[in-house]
Amino acid sequence: MGKGRLEAFSDGVIAIIITIMVLELKVPHGADLAALLPLLPVLLSYVLSFIYVGIYWNNHHHMLHASSVVDGCVLWANLHLLFWLSLIPFATGWMGENHFAPVPVAFYGAMLFMAAVAYRILERALISRNPHNPTLALAVGKDRKSLISPVLYLAAIPLSFLHVWAAFAMYVLVAVVWFVPDRRIEAHLKP
Amino acid sequence: MGKGRLEAFSDGVIAIIITIMVLELKVPHGADLAALLPLLPVLLSYVLSFIYVGIYWNNHHHMLHASSVVDGCVLWANLHLLFWLSLIPFATGWMGENHFAPVPVAFYGAMLFMAAVAYRILERALISRNPHNPTLALAVGKDRKSLISPVLYLAAIPLSFLHVWAAFAMYVLVAVVWFVPDRRIEAHLKP
Amino acid sequence: MGKGRLEAFSDGVIAIIITIMVLELKVPHGADLAALLPLLPVLLSYVLSFIYVGIYWNNHHHMLHASSVVDGCVLWANLHLLFWLSLIPFATGWMGENHFAPVPVAFYGAMLFMAAVAYRILERALISRNPHNPTLALAVGKDRKSLISPVLYLAAIPLSFLHVWAAFAMYVLVAVVWFVPDRRIEAHLKP
Amino acid sequence: MGKGRLEAFSDGVIAIIITIMVLELKVPHGADLAALLPLLPVLLSYVLSFIYVGIYWNNHHHMLHASSVVDGCVLWANLHLLFWLSLIPFATGWMGENHFAPVPVAFYGAMLFMAAVAYRILERALISRNPHNPTLALAVGKDRKSLISPVLYLAAIPLSFLHVWAAFAMYVLVAVVWFVPDRRIEAHLKP
Numbered sequence: 001m002g003k004g005r006l007e008a009f010s011d012g013v014i015a016i017i018i019t020i021m022v023l024e025l026k027v028p029h030g031a032d033l034a035a036l037l038p039l040l041p042v043l044l045s046y047v048l049s050f051i052y053v054g055i056y057w058n059n060h061h062h063m064l065h066a067s068s069v070v071d072g073c074v075l076w077a078n079l080h081l082l083f084w085l086s087l088i089p090f091a092t093g094w095m096g097e098n099h100f101a102p103v104p105v106a107f108y109g110a111m112l113f114m115a116a117v118a119y120r121i122l123e124r125a126l127i128s129r130n131p132h133n134p135t136l137a138l139a140v141g142k143d144r145k146s147l148i149s150p151v152l153y154l155a156a157i158p159l160s161f162l163h164v165w166a167a168f169a170m171y172v173l174v175a176v177v178w179f180v181p182d183r184r185i186e187a188h189l190k191p
Numbered sequence: 192m193g194k195g196r197l198e199a200f201s202d203g204v205i206a207i208i209i210t211i212m213v214l215e216l217k218v219p220h221g222a223d224l225a226a227l228l229p230l231l232p233v234l235l236s237y238v239l240s241f242i243y244v245g246i247y248w249n250n251h252h253h254m255l256h257a258s259s260v261v262d263g264c265v266l267w268a269n270l271h272l273l274f275w276l277s278l279i280p281f282a283t284g285w286m287g288e289n290h291f292a293p294v295p296v297a298f299y300g301a302m303l304f305m306a307a308v309a310y311r312i313l314e315r316a317l318i319s320r321n322p323h324n325p326t327l328a329l330a331v332g333k334d335r336k337s338l339i340s341p342v343l344y345l346a347a348i349p350l351s352f353l354h355v356w357a358a359f360a361m362y363v364l365v366a367v368v369w370f371v372p373d374r375r376i377e378a379h380l381k382p
Numbered sequence: 383m384g385k386g387r388l389e390a391f392s393d394g395v396i397a398i399i400i401t402i403m404v405l406e407l408k409v410p411h412g413a414d415l416a417a418l419l420p421l422l423p424v425l426l427s428y429v430l431s432f433i434y435v436g437i438y439w440n441n442h443h444h445m446l447h448a449s450s451v452v453d454g455c456v457l458w459a460n461l462h463l464l465f466w467l468s469l470i471p472f473a474t475g476w477m478g479e480n481h482f483a484p485v486p487v488a489f490y491g492a493m494l495f496m497a498a499v500a501y502r503i504l505e506r507a508l509i510s511r512n513p514h515n516p517t518l519a520l521a522v523g524k525d526r527k528s529l530i531s532p533v534l535y536l537a538a539i540p541l542s543f544l545h546v547w548a549a550f551a552m553y554v555l556v557a558v559v560w561f562v563p564d565r566r567i568e569a570h571l572k573p
Numbered sequence: 574m575g576k577g578r579l580e581a582f583s584d585g586v587i588a589i590i591i592t593i594m595v596l597e598l599k600v601p602h603g604a605d606l607a608a609l610l611p612l613l614p615v616l617l618s619y620v621l622s623f624i625y626v627g628i629y630w631n632n633h634h635h636m637l638h639a640s641s642v643v644d645g646c647v648l649w650a651n652l653h654l655l656f657w658l659s660l661i662p663f664a665t666g667w668m669g670e671n672h673f674a675p676v677p678v679a680f681y682g683a684m685l686f687m688a689a690v691a692y693r694i695l696e697r698a699l700i701s702r703n704p705h706n707p708t709l710a711l712a713v714g715k716d717r718k719s720l721i722s723p724v725l726y727l728a729a730i731p732l733s734f735l736h737v738w739a740a741f742a743m744y745v746l747v748a749v750v751w752f753v754p755d756r757r758i759e760a761h762l763k764p
Contacts, residue, residue, distance in 0.1 A: 005198055005252055007578055012206030012394075015585030019593065020210065022659045024218065027597065027666040031674035050659070054652040058645075061578055072249075076370070079245040086213045086241075093218040101222035179649070196389055196443055203397030203585075211401065215409065263440075267561070270436040277404045277432070284409040292413035387580055387634055394588030402592065406600065454631075458752070461627040468595045468623075475600040483604035 003070045006078060010060060013082045017089060018053045021046055024093035045096035045108075048171060049088050052112065055178045056085060056119070066135040067126045077125040081118040087111050105167050106160035112171065113153035120146060149174050194261045197269060201251060204273045208280060209244045212237055215284035236287035236299075239362060240279050243303065246369045247276060247310070257326040258317045268316040272309040278302050296358050297351035303362065304344035311337060340365050385452045388460060392442060395464045399471060400435045403428055406475035427478035427490075430553060431470050434494065437560045438467060438501070448517040449508045459507040463500040469493050487549050488542035494553065495535035502528060531556050576643045579651060583633060586655045590662060591626045594619055597666035618669035618681075621744060622661050625685065628751040629658060629692070639708040640699045650698040654691040660684050678740050679733035685744065686726035693719060722747050 025042055028035035060081075064070075091111040095104040123146070130136050152174050160167040216233055219226035251272075255261075282302040286295040314337070321327050343361050351358040407424055410417035442463075446452075473493040477486040505528070512518050534556050542549040598615055601608035633654075637643075664684040668677040696719070703709050725743050733740040 005202060005256075008199060008581060009202045009206055009248060009252075011578060011582045012203055012585055013210055015582055016207055016210040016589055018655075019586055019589040019659055020214065022663060023214075023593065023596075025660075025663045027663065027670055029670075031667075031671035032676050036680075047656075050652075050656055054649075057582060058648055058652075061582075061648075065578075075249055075252075076245070079241075079249075082209075083238075083241055086210055087216075090213060090216045090218060094222075097218055097220075098222035103223050107227075196393060196447075199390060200393045200397055200439060200443075203394055204401055207398060207401040211405065214405075266440055266443075267436070270432075270440075273400075274429075274432055277401055278407075281404060281407045281409060285413075288409055288411075289413035294414050298418075387584060387638075390581060391584045391588055391630060391634075394585055395592055398589055398592040402596065405596075457631055457634075458627070461623075461631075464591075465620075465623055468592055469598075472595060472598045472600060476604075479600055479602075480604035485605050489609075 003064055003067060006070055006075060007061075007064055010064075010078060010082065011057075014053060014057045014060070014085065017085055018050060018057070021049055021053075021089040021092055024089065024096065041099045042093070042096035045092045045100075048175065049092040051175050051179065052171075053085065053088060055175065056081075056115065059119070059178070063123065063126060063136070066133065067130050068133055069129055070126070071129050073125045074122070074129055077118070077122040081115065081122050084111060084115040084118045088115070100164055100168060102160045102164050105164050106157045109153045109156040109160065109167060109171065112174075113150050113157075116146065116150040116153060120150075145177060149178070194255055194258060197261055197266060198252075198255055201255075201269060201273065202248075205244060205248045205251070205276065208276055209241060209248070212240055212244075212280040212283055215280065215287065232290045233284070233287035236283045236291075239366065240283040242366050242370065243362075244276065244279060246366065247272075247306065250310070250369070254314065254317060254327070257324065258321050259324055260320055261317070262320050264316045265313070265320055268309070268313040272306065272313050275302060275306040275309045279306070291355055291359060293351045293355050296355050297348045300344045300347040300351065300358060300362065303365075304341050304348075307337065307341040307344060311341070336368060340369070385446055385449065388452055388457060389443075389446055392446075392460060392464065393439075396435060396439045396442070396467065399464075399467055400432060400439070403431055403435075403471040403474055406471065406478065423481045424475070424478035427474045427482075430557065431474040433557050433561065434553075435467065435470060437557065438463075438497065441501070441560070445505065445508060445518070448515065449512050450515055451511055452508070453511050456504070456507045456511055459500070459504040463497065463504050466493060466497040466500045470497070482546055482550060484542045484546050487546050488539045491535045491538040491542065491549060491553065494556075495532050495539075498528065498532040498535060502532070527559060531560070576637055576640060579643055579648060580634075580637055583637075583651060583655065584630075587626060587630045587633070587658065590658055591623060591630070594622055594626075594662040594665055597662065597669065614672045615666070615669035618665045618673075621748065622665040624748050624752065625744075626658065626661060628748065629654075629688070632692070632751070636696065636699060636709070639706065640703050641706055642702055643699070644702050646698045647695070647702055650691070650695040654688065654695050657684060657688040657691045661688070673737055673741060675733045675737050678737050679730045682726045682729040682733065682740060682744065685747075686723055686730075689719065689723040689726060693723075718750060722751070 025039060025046060028039065088111060091104070091108045095101075095108045098104045127133075127136060152170050156167040156170040159170065216230060216237060219230065279302060282295070282299045286292075286299045289295045318324075318327060343365050347358040347361040350361065407421060407428060410421065470493060473486070473490045477483075477490045480486045509515075509518060534552050538549040538552040541552065598612060598619060601612065661684060664677070664681045668674075668681045671677045700706075700709060725747050729740040729743040732743065
């Protein structure tokens with residue numbers, strides 16, 4: 001089964017997810033700069049989620065590029081990942097509109113955790129379908145980042161109730177760590 | 192006529208359908224967990240529809256992959272299927288926001304029935320255009336699942352008025368049956 | 383310049399246009415069939431516009447398939463067509479929510495007229511860029527349908543104020559005429 | 574790393590951006606032409622933004638077509654551009670619904686400025702990854718238009734507070750300048 005249509009469909013869904021988040025930035029009624037002030041938390045949460053969804057697209061791109069074949073399990077593992085990513089706009093809007101209140105910030109972390117778990121499942125499904133693919137094995141074999149991220153998301157959930165900005169800082173930290181593209185895969189892919 | 196653009200357009204429409212459903216999950220005003228409670232039925236109906244649209248994409252993918260050529264009839268049969276799928280977000284939102292009241296649950300079944308009929312018509316259009324394609328013939332020839340599903344959807348419509356969760360259970364049952372990818376086609380496609 | 387990305391972008395925009403129209407079908411508050419009744423005109427206008435956008439996609443697909451090369455003029459003629467098509471959801475919603483009042487029905491005809499003119503301009507741009515392409519010349523050379531349709535749309539505009547359903551019947555009539563795929567192109571494309 | 578998926582993802586995001594802008598054209602309640610009058614500024618700002626996003630898609634298309642390879646930096650420079658473009662619908666809606674009040678018009682210019690800067694960064698990232706590509710070098714080497722445009726956007730920001738239509742006229746002027754496709758690249762690409 002070709003991976004082309006899986007990539008195209010994922011691109012479509014991720015493109016829509018990353019774009020409909022901006023619909024939460026509702027056009028304000030006032031025409032002065034003060035009218036934009038209440039939107040700042042919404043914009044901040046949008047920026048963070050834009051970067052997260054961008055990271056997922058980026059890594060999804062790399063991982064599928066390194067894979068040769070896909071099967072039914074991969075298709076469903078991919079849809080499972082897209083499901084959790086599709087809840088990111090909701091979590092983003094809830095966090096932003098409530099000005100980073102503890103429960104929405106914890107909920108955002110829970111959604112990031114579920115997406116990270118789903119990504120891990122997709123990784124496993126791809127490896128079990130492409131067992132002798134050295135690029136893919138190298139890409140995900142020693143992937144410490146994808147092991148540590150879920151732990152940090154989980155830690156951020158109780159932290160939201162103690163000090164909400166510490167939890168937010170953890171989300172930013174994980175994003176920064178992932179922002180750096182996976183040099184190992186890219187180095188291996190280069191001719 | 193190439194099938195590439197038909198696949199690309201269908202991927203686009205299905206990607207949008209599966210993603211705009213999440214817009215029915217309206218960001219609540221409260222910032223506590225209690226604010227999420229009224230959204231649980233909406234989330235439950237979203238999960239069910241996400242799986243259904245995922246199944247349609249999955250099988251659509253398999254069926255077109257097995258086909259060699261398409262014609263004007265196939266294009267219109269495909270648009271007809273996309274039309275009924277495009278009503279799924281509406282039916283999902285109506286069912287979820289009314290907490291699985293009988294009429295919306297029956298209406299949801301009617302939409303699933305129409306989509307199943309439209310899928311069957313597309314199947315027939317593809318077979319009549321690709322008469323000597325053994326993969327496609329094998330894929331849809333003995334397709335008991337696609338014969339039984341519309342019957343179960345039809346049965347769920349009156350059942351919604353007797354016992355609404357029995358009707359819902361039938362939708363879940365059909366989804367589970369379809370969730371298992373069509374082993375026969377995949378087995379045949381493997382080299 | 384390759385035409386692949388032009389097709390992909392147009393597919394994306396048309397897929398979004400055809401799908402966001404369904405967002406005008408707002409989920410009703412009631413949970414009985416009576417709650418769906420006020421939506422019937424909205425659904426009727428949705429069906430008509432779905433078929434129109436489907437026809438445009440279909441013919442766009444054929445016309446670009448028959449073309450070999452595109453240039454900057456074609457890109458802008460294509461964006462011009464997409465602009466008028468992007469106003470179809472607005473015109474559809476206005477017509478449906480006002481239960482086919484004369485002004486919205488006339489406005490809908492004006493939008494169809496502009497889209498038809500834009501399609502004609504795209505046709506001319508493609509022919510002037512592909513002057514020696516016999517498939518394309520055959521496809522659009524004697525295209526009586528695309529000459530008559532704008533005349534009928536124009537005629538429907540005053541007719542809306544005399545007898546609104548006669549104007550609506552004209553839109554249906556043109557859709558039916560176009561629904562039949564262009565046999566000449568397909569016949570020529572067949573090996 | 575292939576550029577195909579980068580183009581496909583960008584096409585998807587830009588297609589959604591250009592299309593969701595039309596959602597700001599809210600269906601009016603009245604059924605007469607007077608009901609459309611308050612929408613005229615919204616429509617005017619929509620037309621301007623449609624042309625701007627179309628120009629970005631067009632030039633993005635050309636620039637990536639001329640490039641041979643992409644890397645992680647290009648992926649992120651591209652996402653950065655898409656981020657600023659994703660704020661165009663918000664700026665468009667704010668400007669249109671406030672009937673071209675000074676602050677929203679200045680804000681619109683600021684968004685155009687950021688998008689232009691992001692485009693420039695993407696240009697640099699592509700050139701540093703494709704250093705010996707003559708088509709790309711020619712395309713962006715003497716690119717006076719992309720140097721002057723940000724200056725004009727910046728100038729329009731204070732101008733909005735002096736004479737709002739002069740600022741608007743500058744946006745129109747830049748759009749007209751860009752509307753003309755880059756003859757040099759096209760001339761070079763022609764066989």
